[in-house]
Amino acid sequence: MRTPLLSIGHEPLALDSLIAAVSDRGAATGSDGAVTSFLGLVRNHNVGRAVTHLEYEAYEALALRSFERIVTEAEARWSGVRLAIHHRIGRIDIGGASVAIAAASAHRGDAFAACRYAIERIKQIAPIWKREFFDGGDVWIEGATADPDDVAARERAERVACA
Amino acid sequence: MRTPLLSIGHEPLALDSLIAAVSDRGAATGSDGAVTSFLGLVRNHNVGRAVTHLEYEAYEALALRSFERIVTEAEARWSGVRLAIHHRIGRIDIGGASVAIAAASAHRGDAFAACRYAIERIKQIAPIWKREFFDGGDVWIEGATADPDDVAARERAERVACA
Amino acid sequence: MRVTVRLFARLRDIAGAAELVRDVPAGATIGTVWAELTREFPDMADYAKSMSVALNADYARMEHAISDGDDVAFLPPVSGGEGTGIPL
Amino acid sequence: MRVTVRLFARLRDIAGAAELVRDVPAGATIGTVWAELTREFPDMADYAKSMSVALNADYARMEHAISDGDDVAFLPPVSGGEGTGIPL
Secondary structure, eight states: OOOOSEEEESSOOOHHHHHHHHHOOGGGTTTOOEEEEEEEEOOSEETTEEEEEEEEEEOHHHHHHHHHHHHHHHHHHSTTOEEEEEEEOEEEETTOEEEEEEEEESSHHHHHHHHHHHHHHHHHHOOEEEEEEETTEEEEEOOBOOOTTOHHHHHHHHHHHTO | OOOOSEEEESSOOOHHHHHHHHHOOGGGTTTOOEEEEEEEEOOSEETTEEEEEEEEEEOHHHHHHHHHHHHHHHHHHSTTOEEEEEEEOEEEETTOEEEEEEEEESSHHHHHHHHHHHHHHHHHHOOEEEEEEETTEEEEEOOBOOOTTOHHHHHHHHHHHTO | OEEEEEEOHHHHHHHTOSEEEEEOOTTOBHHHHHHHHHHHOGGGGGGTTTOEEEESSSEEOTTOBOOTTOEEEEEOOBOOSSTTOOOO | OEEEEEEOHHHHHHHTOSEEEEEOOTTOBHHHHHHHHHHHOGGGGGGTTTOEEEESSSEEOTTOBOOTTOEEEEEOOBOOSSTTOOOO
């Protein structure tokens, strides 16, 4: 079964399958010079707290649409780039990967930029939340107000991606 | 057998083993938030030529020392970053990976920057050459004069890594 | 009109439910649903400024009119991506 | 003094050998070895400006003095990394 480019699920992430997914898409075969990837891992500490594990929750249908939007934005910005984004939900222990991204392109600069852009945008607009369990309690981590039409946020992501 | 952080060899590259190698090094376990990676692939065309395959050749002892130097530079620049670099030599067909890099760090910005820096520096100073075989002939691809003490080149790599 | 209300993360915790079914008057907007909710669960009011809303699994605005059978979601600030969400 | 000369890529092609053993006079530098080589293989002279040199598997300069048993390498411009070396 071919790995989907975009997915959300409880299973551990397998970066190899994302890389295969962005590398074997039709006409682009053989023209790619670079594949970059990103794995986001659960860390054992956060703002001074000893973290034991995280639990991720997603509004799955909207999260997949957000990933589609991010891919569309990246393809428009970096021509010929292909992206795969898989996000894990449920309990993830320390060292486990919560998100995996792969980006393929003819040129390495575009592959790096698109990969970085994708993680920045995921953090801005994907309806995914994490609950942090630490020694002594737990807390919902709340970051940005998700607004895909926020132009300033999008420009910030582009700037960080430094294409 | 534990995967070495740095290697040069004829075997196909296995990115998973590089990621495992940077992720499980001692005291850092659990403190990493991000692992980035880069795969350089053999493309089917170059400056208008239809490429059939490449052959890579290395001065292996010096190339490994160059990788060590790149790691030292990156660790000095991005504190706490760990890098793995594997370069393949010999014949590599279209779509095959010639170089694999993995970078682990507490923060994603550092992991992206160190990974990008590593590939830029490899292209500047690693004594590795490629011979391109295309329809109608073959040619040695010659890029930069390798000079690890060239400060301008190093600064260029840092700038591209955009830390 | 009857709508399904979806709640996530701490909003779900406050309501004690991930999904609620509520009746709303004709001409209601997402804002109408929200106003009802905060009367029922006053702790939710803290999120008035920071949350996002979605209508039938697409981001929407509070002013958006809703129809019978719609699916309305209220979303606390998001924190997907890697580990502990440290910026950069 | 006797030194081993290592050649790579097109320099190896020009010489038709990856390794040569050559005798050099006392006080010789890497530059002395290179001058000898280009007399033997004139096509190599094109690389005088663009190549790098290494002494015992470490980058070095042409002025570097060599000792008996040293290993001297001449390196054409490099092109490692990904695929076809397109910048950026």
